[in-house]
Amino acid sequence: MQTHFSEQQKTDPAIQRAEDALRKCVHCGFCNATCPTYQLTGNELEGPRGRITLIQDLLETEAEPSPEVITSLDHCLSCLSCESTCPSGVSYRHLIDLGRERIEQSGRRSFSQRTIRGTLARLLPNVVWFRRALRFGKMLNPLVRFTGRFSSSVAALGGLVPEHIPDAKALIAPGVYPAEGEELKRVALILGCVQNALAPEIDAATVRTLTRHGCAVVVPEKSKAGCCGALPHHLGKRQQTENMARQNLEVWDLEAWDLEAIDAVLMTASGCGSMLKDYSDLLPDEPSAKLLADKVKDLSQILADLTLKVEKPLLGPSGKPLVVAWQNPCSLQHGFKEKTAPIDVLEACGLTVMQPQDAHLCCGSAGTYNLLQSEIASQLGNNKVTALLNTRPDIIVSSNIGCMTQISTTMGKHKLPVVHLAEMVDWASGGEIPGAVNNL
Ligand code: SF4
Ligand code: SF4
Known part of the structure; x- marks a missing residue:
């Protein structure tokens, strides 16, 4: 496309960067075919093609963003399905990120929208406050359901409150967890x-699994210091995202880990891992951001390199191997561009793996x-x-807490x-046995 x-x-x-992306776009519309919001509305x-045109106009004219x-742009999920489809290699993420930033800076949102977005950007990334909010939400939920007098955002947040709020003691402690037997990798x-x-047992299972398969696991001091930045990033809050990333790089103290000796850096929510991979783009002036980003891997990619110790397959109610439906999070399939490693890993566990129709679409x-x-969500x-249910699975497997919560609720x-x-x-x-299986 021409730019001005x-x-x-x-x-x-x-x-x-935006101009570079815009000039690559030939306006073919292939991306529309795999966009979840276009699929719903036509x-x-x-x-994406229409959004790209709107963003180009917004950036070139520097006009105030209209309600349209x-x-x-608010309806865009940032799922990046369009990037995976685009034959011209348009980096849509740069365009939507910049468009969102301009909207945030314009101050054109209503007071209530600014309040809700500001609260989410501060509350969710803080583990202590988020846990308090969950407890409060648990008390408030019956009132929300009874009166229906709260905004859809508050009601939706209430829907995320789990029946059982995990104990903070379930969090794994910082330290080095040695490999069982010979050390094959250091993660x-x-x-x-x-x-x-919401689910501290996931990281505990990760440590057990990796150490059992010959990986030493280093959990850095202050590694639960805060959000990777994905949450404010989704809200278009560039400055807050940058601040969080810089603060993380400082408190995680990469030098103390001996990053040279680390084979992979891992966050078990694929959305967070994908954000860490973007640190080098977010902070191009920060050498440690690139060092870290280059080492980031998804758990499935680490496990796919190992020989799994599975003696006999787990059996389902019919006496045949368990059937699992694999729900590939957008952050893994479109962010990491990883589609095969999780399936290989699950099959290496002796499981029958099913994939849902339209697996590329966001949940x-x-x-x-x-x-x-x-409403769209x-x-x-x-x-x-x-x-997922059409594949008739015994269990649904995913690797991002957001998708897991959305699907189970x-x-x-x-x-x-x-x-x-x-x-x-x-x-x-x-x-x-996973708690979700045990509790049924
Ligand atoms: S598929 Fe790529 S080139 Fe075609 S309209 Fe979409 S972004 Fe532009
Ligand atoms: S990021 Fe997802 S929702 Fe947004 S335009 Fe691309 S495909 Fe559509």
Whole structure:
């Protein structure tokens, strides 16, 4: 596409990157075919091609964003399915990120929207406050349901409150967990925020699984210091995202880990891992950001390199190997561009692995999306659950806490266990039965 940026605008590195992406776009519309919001509405402004045009206009004219632009960009899930489809290699993420930043800076949102978004950006990344909010939400939930007098965001947040709020003592402690037998790999595990508040057992299963298979696991001091930045990033809060990333690099103290000796850096929520991979783009002036980003891997990629210790396959109710439906999070399939490693790992565990129809489409979780755009999120959640259940699985497996929560809360009465890949491999290789399976 032709662009019309002024010489002055082109001095801005963010505009240079946006122009690069815009010039690659040939307006073919292939991306619309795999965009979840375009699939739901058939509306050009609810697809990537239309959004790209709106963002280009916003950046070139520097006009105030109209309500139409704000709605179109707010409805985008940042799932990056369009990037995976685009034959011209358009880096849509740079465009949507910059468009969102401009909307945030414009101050064109209502007071209530600014308050909700500001609160989410502060609350969710803080494990202590998030745990308090969950407890408060548990008390408030009956009132929300009874009166229906709260905003859809508050109601959606209430829907995330688990029946059982895990004890903070379940969090794994910083330290070095030695490999069982010969050390084949050394992995640094960063604990993060929301997942640790909702499901600390996932990281515990990860440590058991990795150490059992010859990996020493280093859990850095202060690795649960805070959010990787993905949550404010989803909200278009660039400065807060940058601040969090810089603060993380400082408190994680990479030098103390001996990064040279580490084979991989891991966060078990794939959305967070994908964010860490983007640190080098986010902080191009920070050498440690690139050092870290280059080492980031998903758990499935680490496990796919190891020989799993599975003696006999887990059996389902029919006496045949368990059937699992694999729900590949967008952050893994479109962010990491990883589609095969998790399936290889699950098959190496002796499981029968099914994939749902339209596996490329988002489940509607998308960071804070299901809190802010609950109507679309719920349609996407229902579609995803139907597709997963159509594969007739015994268990649903995923690797992102947001997707897991979205699927289990959407599933309602068809409740099947939804477990993390780490818990599944732990169980199959002689470890603990996942809580979600045990509690049924
Ligand atoms: S597929 Fe790529 S080139 Fe075609 S319209 Fe979409 S972003 Fe542009
Ligand atoms: S990121 Fe996802 S929702 Fe947004 S335009 Fe691309 S495919 Fe559509």
